[in-house]
Amino acid sequence: MQVLMKIFSISRIAGTSIAGRFMLSAAMVLVVTGMRPPLQSPESRATQVKAVFLYNFTQFIGWPSSSFDDAQSPFVIGVLGQNTFGTYLSEVVENEKVNDRPITIKYFSSITPEVGECEILFIDKSFPAMKQVIQSTHGKPVLTVSDHEHFTKQAGILRFYIEGGKLRIEINQEATAGSGLEVSSKLLRIATLYKP
């Protein structure tokens, strides 16, 4: 049921025509199995995978209860800088919940105090003040994710990178210290560990 809904929700990203929906579904299948769809650019395909990964992180990482104001507080995924996902990210998380909390997506163009209240904060690699963002979220239960090449080097927690045509994850374990985030060993297992 969930799977069917997912397919349905993804299909809405690409438009309303039935043919288009079918195409997207096929593309999604191919992405997951690691095959290239002939009609999509690697760029947009990687973005879509990133969106799914962002959602998937919610299941492999534990947030302390202190990161939420109350029981009704939503789970917030923030996007800082340029929004490369378009509406795709919101499509992916729509109707999903993390520990019974609805997921809300917030877009930021600059560093605001609200940025530090996100549970997951994606920082586009084009965002200039990378170091400041990392500093402002340091010690807070905010999972910082970016596709910036030196993100982990700069004490960011998770970094997306492409290897062998596949999207991979690099993690800086030290960066999570004091943040209250609990990274699942399973995630650690599949991720590349950043070593300075």
Next chain:
Amino acid sequence: MNSSIHDVDILLVEDNPDDATLVMRALKKCNLGNNLIHLSDGEQALNFIFGKGPFSDRKVEDKPKVILLDLKMPKVDGLQVLKAIREDERTRAIPVVIMTSSGEEKDIVATYASGVNAYVVKPVGFDNFSKAVAELGMFWLLVNQSPK
């Protein structure tokens, strides 16, 4: 015993004097009773035949021509006399006729086994009796002359 004891035609051994009288009368009627000696028991008969006792002056060789022997007699019976006669060489050839009133089979068999020459059952009727005696006497004395 009105004849010489040395020349006897018929020796009659019969204990019953009445029977003896009847036999002698029957023989006389046929003129056969002239040289007849009657003895009344077996013992006397043996003495006579073998020349013993009162007849010691008699010779055995002077055999009677025929002996009429009653079967049932006191002291020595007819069968014993018959046996004695047949056992002695000298007397063996003497014809012996057994006379008896018994028709019992066993007597017949016993006498024939001892070598009797003839056998006659003494009938009650006198006519038959005389007839039988006469026939026997005639036969043995006249027809069947024994060798001297």
Next chain:
Amino acid sequence: MLLRHSPIKRKIRWVILLTSAAVLLFTFSAYFVYEVVTFRQTYARQLSVLAKIVANNSTAALAFNIEEDANEILLALKAEKHILAAALYDKHGNLFTHYSQSDAAPSLPRHLPQKQGSHHFEDSNLVVLEPVTQNNNALGMLYLKSDMDAMYDRLRLYATIGSVVIALSFVVAYVLSNRLQRSISRPVHALTRTAKVVSEQKDYSVRALKSGNDEIGYLTDAFNQMLAEIQAQNERIQSFNQELELTIEKRTHDLEAVNKELEAFSYSVSHDLRAPLRSINGFSRILLEDHGHVLGEEGVQTLNTIMRNGLRMGQLIDDLLAFSRLGKQSVTRLNLDMTSIAKTVTEELKGQYGNKTEVIIKQMPQIQGDSSMLRQVMQNLVSNALKYSMKKERPVVEIGSFKEHGEHVFYVKDNGAGFNMEYYNKLFGVFQRLHNGGEFEGTGVGLALVHRIITKHNGRIWAEAKENEGATFYFSIPSTKNETMLYE
């Protein structure tokens, strides 16, 4: 049943062996079935636990599309030699990665049917489908395929153990039954042996040994009691027999003595009674011959009467002796031609009674009987017939026979004086006469003699008559198989 004629010993042994074998087999079969059922369940459970672990481990790999990691996880299944194949499907049901034990690619479905968290048996394999979830979020599906060799190995082991146990039990049961059956078969065997001695050697003094107070013990007691009873009865019978033998011996002795006396009596009768008769007759005759002329007519008649009665008494004595002699005479059976006997007898008698009688002799069969006795019978009957018909104008005597109820019946028929049937019961008695001596002479012994002879031949004698019309005398002789049939 095959065991029906085998000894009890073997029967008991087989009963024990077969019973224990059946129980063991049943128990093992039940256990075996139970094992098969529970093993499948247990194994399915074990496999789904394994599937859960693997699924749990592969969440991240699926979530973040890390094929190598997923592969690595599946490769770890190599340690489980029964896992034939494993595969991970993504949440859309597409094959993500797979592992197979052998190089030959297993036939894995490219797309999974929508079966979740289930297991089922395919051929002889067990297939488990386990959803891969992280925090209740479905990430995909794990497919595990395992052979059931483990079960078969186990079942084989059980079968081996079972066979060994059954074989051992058989040996134990055999040894035990061998030992235990003795308590039953031994007393039975002992009883049988005793019974055999009794039935074969007729020795009723033996006793079976009692082994216990069970049914066989009771049987042994009863058997011994019966033996004792038989023995006692035998002894009683024996003593009775001995007594009886003694009695018979004594009786026989007595009888012999009586017989001897009787013989002596009849001998003296024949000898001693006849001598005085002879004298009476003889001297009467002499009196008549020598002194008849002085006696006168009356005296002569008196003498004649004396002589006639003397003769008659002599005849009586002769007949009586013949009759009593017959009692001890045994029948000597020879083939006899009754026709020729009748002819001879008739020839002899005809002269005596004058030749005016017509005698018809029919053809008669050969029979088996005593020659002199049956001649006597024929003689008496024919002489009677001639005698009693003599006074008729045309006397006719017929002699013949017929067959009736397996008997030869002979008859002598005359048309003479006959007799009154009223006196029939006196006909065959000794000294019984139905006519007085003045009419027909006779001693009254003849028919009694005939009756006695026929009885000795197991035959019957009877007569039919009518006064002044004649009489028919019948006698029957049972026919024997080997006689020659001259008529029929």
